[in-house]
Amino acid sequence: MKPRRIAAAALSLTALLALTACGADSSAEASSSNTATLTIGDQAKTLQTIFAASDALKGAKYKVKWAEFEGAAPLYQAVQAGAADTGYSADLPALQALSGGVKIKNVAALKNDGTHVGIVVRKDSGIDSVKDLKGQKVVVSSAKGSIAEYLLANVLQQNGLNYKDVKVQYLLPTDAQAAFASGKVRIWATFGVYQAVGLEQGGKLLVDGADGRVSGYGFVNASDKALADPAKKAALSDFLGRLGTALKWTSTHQDAYAKAIQERNGADASVARTLASAAYGEVLPVDDGVNRTVQDVADLMNGIGVLEPNVDVAKSADTTLLH
Template sequence: MFHVTFGRHGALLFMLGMGIHAATRAEITLRIDHQKSSTLMSILKLQGTLEQRLAQQGVKISWYEFPSSLPLLEALNIGHVDISADVADTIPVFAQAAEADLTYFAREESSPDAQAILVAQDSPLKTLADLKGKRIAVTKADGSHYLLSTALEKAHLTFKAITPAYLTPADGLAAFQTGKVDAWVTWEPFVSSAERRQNTRVLAGGQGLASYQRYYLSSSAFAKQHPEVLALIYRQLTQACAWVTAHPAEAAQLLSPLWGNLDAATVEQANAHRSYRVVPVTRDSLAEQQRIADAFTQAELLPKRIDAQAVSVWQPPAS
């Protein structure tokens, strides 16, 4: 045990040093991008809990919303943001092929029922084989893209057997409503909204085709410089999951205005199709990432084959 004493000037210098350190910490701004389907991060944003916890560490948040995962991750790759939350499992594969320096720091467990291939209620399409020769709306490089790929493979078809219309969810919905496409592949909450509002039926869901995991990513530079911030975000995400699971109706009411004024019943139905359980990323858990990469390479949507495990992975500290 030891003691430190300060004279008058020493105490002044100590306080000035603390002030400089605090000011330096207060200048840190964490830039987070997300989308409407980033439910847990949206909950934290709406409730203000993440901002409160980070403020205690001298960190401020700037929020950026994107319409889908691909532009969201592009923003992370070029350094416009520090954290992406959360993206469909396909997106990191495309980023890796582009040699983006990204780090996985959390994932949501499988939610195969959270995406689907939709057709009009009176559509003559009854089976996956009926997709041959059809025009299909899908968001390029997103989880729905992989679902469509595996569905075609199951029907012994290739991507060349269809005409893909690469559209954002909003544009995909518009094309679907006006009959410009024969089918629409999308994810929640768009699936539940279409089922409840658009006289739509599910031609195929993700069961047995795509497990649909969602990942939280950081720039590798930020992960190395601020692991304590990732640890705090990870804890907050697990707490948000617990809250959504325990309060489904309340969560739906909170998210309803955010999700394009969807009614709370639709939001609650959509949430029921997502696991939201946040767990660490392990090398073994990246097995489907490799299957996604191989499928897109075979379809000539990736320029080269990649090793999905050759990525940076951050692990939360033991509790």
């Protein structure tokens, strides 16, 4: 692995292993020593909340252990270290991990409308358009190669600006949130719950990822080591089917899902509703259309020096798990 690619999350391996050890096991019917155990990487309790609310793991013949992280960079460090079997992120963090030598394959695609990622500015910042970002410091969460960074790069390009026209600083979401709330950070490219909270803490949305400003794709990926284990591969294939069921449940039970986010993540009601409405809606095969769209993301980021070396997206997929 090339640590510089994904080390910006500032978590040591010891801390990663400690975080993983804190993950809770989901109930499964079988409990013998022969039962496969999947350690599923998660961010901000997203997948855990979906499965707990939908009860989609009921009857699984394997155990699920959750490895919880606040961003994609430390999650993929854990996968590389063998502390998690799977990753889960938007497209660009997965590309960054692949570029950095993390031995994973994309096993399923996820899709949403892109509104879960945005550039939030303080209402008193004087920033009213993307063109106003020229010469400004922009905090990007969580690390180099995040989906928020792709949104920033893409909208700058769409508005005739160069990526070098802004000064980028990388901060983990929790640190950026505290700095934004205090007014020390005025412009914040972020995602998910952090975007929603930023809007409640004196922020306004400058632009989000809708209308193709981000691809809207995310990935579930698995380590090469897990894929080489027949029991884990079979369990992961089943897990992906259950994830599809769970995501369909969230799209048809948004009020119940929002309540679960509120209860399990500590979000207030309005933030929970925002997150529920912006969630990934389905699990998709990693097909040619997905690969072409995400390859465009890779090529843009490679062109500005953020994704080096570039990634061949099609060659980074394992299409045998999702049926």
